[in-house]
Amino acid sequence: MAKALVVxxxxxIRTILARTLKEIxxxxxxxxxxxxxxxxxxxxxxxxxxxxxxxxxxxMNGLDLLKRLRxxxxxxxxxxxxxxxxxxxxxxGEALEAGANEYVMKPFxxxxxxxxxxxxxxxx
Amino acid sequence: MQSQxxxxxxRPENYRFLQEHVYSQVGIVLEEDKHYLFECRLAPIxxxxxxxxxxxxxxxxxxxxQTEVGRQVVEAMTTNETYFFRDxxxxxxxxxxxxxxxxxERQQTKKLRFWSAAASTGQEAYSLAMLLIAQGLSDWDVxxxxxxxxxxxxxxxxxxxxxxxxxxxxxxxxxxxKHFRQSGTEWQLSEPVRRMVxxxxxxxxxxxxxxxxxxLVFCRNVMIYFDAGTKKSILEELHRTMFGGAWLLLGGxxxxxxxxxxxxxxTVQNATVYVAR
Ligand SMILES: C[S@@+](CC[C@H](N)C(=O)[O-])C[C@H]1O[C@@H](n2cnc3c(N)ncnc32)[C@H](O)[C@@H]1O
Numbered sequence: 001m002a003k004a005l006v007v008x009x010x011x012x013i014r015t016i017l018a019r020t021l022k023e024i025x026x027x028x029x030x031x032x033x034x035x036x037x038x039x040x041x042x043x044x045x046x047x048x049x050x051x052x053x054x055x056x057x058x059x060m061n062g063l064d065l066l067k068r069l070r071x072x073x074x075x076x077x078x079x080x081x082x083x084x085x086x087x088x089x090x091x092x093g094e095a096l097e098a099g100a101n102e103y104v105m106k107p108f109x110x111x112x113x114x115x116x117x118x119x120x121x122x123x124x
Numbered sequence: 125m126q127s128q129x130x131x132x133x134x135r136p137e138n139y140r141f142l143q144e145h146v147y148s149q150v151g152i153v154l155e156e157d158k159h160y161l162f163e164c165r166l167a168p169i170x171x172x173x174x175x176x177x178x179x180x181x182x183x184x185x186x187x188x189x190q191t192e193v194g195r196q197v198v199e200a201m202t203t204n205e206t207y208f209f210r211d212x213x214x215x216x217x218x219x220x221x222x223x224x225x226x227x228x229e230r231q232q233t234k235k236l237r238f239w240s241a242a243a244s245t246g247q248e249a250y251s252l253a254m255l256l257i258a259q260g261l262s263d264w265d266v267x268x269x270x271x272x273x274x275x276x277x278x279x280x281x282x283x284x285x286x287x288x289x290x291x292x293x294x295x296x297x298x299x300x301x302k303h304f305r306q307s308g309t310e311w312q313l314s315e316p317v318r319r320m321v322x323x324x325x326x327x328x329x330x331x332x333x334x335x336x337x338x339x340l341v342f343c344r345n346v347m348i349y350f351d352a353g354t355k356k357s358i359l360e361e362l363h364r365t366m367f368g369g370a371w372l373l374l375g376g377x378x379x380x381x382x383x384x385x386x387x388x389x390x391t392v393q394n395a396t397v398y399v400a401r
Contacts (some may be wrong), residue, residue: 059250099368103297105288109160112292118212118294 003028003047004122007037007062008054008083012108017052017083020110023119024124026050034060037070041075048078050122053100055084055091063098070099079120083108134159137180143186145194146201154201167195181242204277205242205345208295209251214373216239218340219255222371226339227261229369232264234266239338241328242346243270246281246321247290252342253320254299255389268272269335271326278309284313328358336365345375363400366397372398 004026006017011032017026031037031047034057041048051069055062062082069075082095085106092103102116117124134142143154144160163178170181173193186193209215230236236256240249249270256266272278293301304311326332328346335382340363347355362372363386372387374396383389387398 061212089301089304089306092297096301100297103300105292108292109289111160112289115294119294 001025002016002049003027003029003044004039004052005029005031005037005044005048006052007034007057007065008052008071009029009033009057010054013054013083017113020113020121021050021052024114033057034062034065034068037065041069041078050117050120051078051080052104053080055082055086055095063095066100067093068097078123080119081116083113134162134182136180138179141182141186142201145189147197148189149225161205162201166197166239169196169200178277204244204274206247207290208247210248210294210344211375211395212294213394214315214397215251216250217392217397219259221392222397223256223259223341227264230339233265236261236267236340237336237338238266238268239336239341240270241269241326241341241343243272243323244274244277245283245286245290246270246278246284246323247286247294248342248344249281249321249323250284250317251295252315254303256320257303257317262282268320268321270323271340272323273325273327275325279327281323284318285310286313287311328332328361329354331363332361337367338365338370339367339372341366342372342373344373347374352382358388359383366400368400370400372400374398 002025004021006021006028007030008017009032009054015031018030021028029040029044031040032122036059037051037053038060051089053062053066062084066080066082069078069080079101080099081102081104082100083104083106084091086092087105096105101120104113104116116123139159139162144156165176166181170176170178171183172179174193175181181197187199192310197245203274226236238252240252243249247272249268253268270281272281287310291304300311303314305314308314326335327344329350343358347358350358359382366372383398387400389400390397
């Protein structure tokens with residue numbers, strides 16, 4: 001089973017995201033901020049093909065984590081989907097520039113999330 | 125922040141009840157994963173009746189199926205539903221196979237005509253417009269016609285304004301950034317995209333005389349509203365508006381019964397398309 005990592009400081013959001021991911025066949029790992037996420041990713045190495053990533057989080061925010069991943073050759077091909085309440089064009093543009101594969105604005109529905117995952121071309 | 129799905133969830137047995145209700149009233153089979161739609165669409169009816177939840181509404185409906193409320197529920201569940209790049213496989217087929225072929229065939233005239241025949245609020249026509257722009261057709265004469273029998277939805281289509289939930293769904297973020305501007309809570313589609321599309325009120329059950337000829341026609345998720353005879357005559361009329369060899373794209377659940385007389389069914393990559401004979 002493919003693994004996915006959900007990174008959000010809200011436990012509620014992590015639970016909602018994890019539920020959908022499990023329904024479509026992922027094994028789900030969770031982290032509450034960028035730093036925790038980095039630890040998980042480093043421990044897992046390249047076995048995590050998908051990350052759902054919030055923007056505003058303590059310790060290390062989503063954008064900083066995204067940039068770190070894109071700078072690191074072994075992690076640079078991970079599919080990263082931002083899932084965030086930063087719902088303005090500037091933020092969306094900035095995330096895409098930094099290498100996000102897709103962008104989901106909060107609030108979202110299951111259809112929205114699954115549709116965006118399909119757009120990334122990741123194996124579902 | 126909570127996702128909408130968790131706010132007004134419908135219990136599975138009530139979801140099945142709503143599916144059956146819609147089916148028994150109009151013979152439309154609603155897909156399994158349409159909870160989200162039921163939730164947003166039924167909320168106003170729940171409020172209007174002074175009820176608290178969709179489950180309450182179902183309880184009410186169970187005793188009062190053949191009422192105005194029953195009819196409202198059916199209407200709320202089946203009309204106007206659309207989103208950007210609905211059925212991605214069809215757009216991928218257009219991008220990688222159908223459009224290159226059309227461009228080769230129309231090399232002399234450099235003229236292409238498209239029709240979104242049940243356009244609703246315009247997402248289908250505009251998705252095509254964005255796809256065409258990305259293929260670099262700037263020196264071509266390209267026009268997309270969007271039609272619907274509801275002038276209300278066409279007014280929204282013409283405005284090119286969408287809510288966040290609508291641009292969140294199906295639309296790649298890169299296209300959002302490229303073709304939309306934000307104004308308040310709304311997202312405004314840019315002029316170059318809007319200029320390619322015009323909208324007109326047309327009832328598909330009437331004569332289509334004077335329309336076309338088209339190179340590609342979307343007639344998606346509308347055939348479900350017609351009986352077999354009407355479907356057949358609409359397919360015949362559609363055929364008359366199309367170039368020989370032009371493509372017809374139907375909705376995923378619409379097995380085009382009676383289509384064979386006028387169109388040949390083909391599979392292009394993962395999409396089913398119909399070629400005008
Ligand atoms: C479910 S929407 C489909 C939108 C879009 N084609 C899609 O697939 O996403 C169906 C649309 O068909 C329109 N419609 C229903 N009966 C029609 C008719 N007889 N003539 C023209 N439009 C009709 C409705 O107004 C509605 O906007």
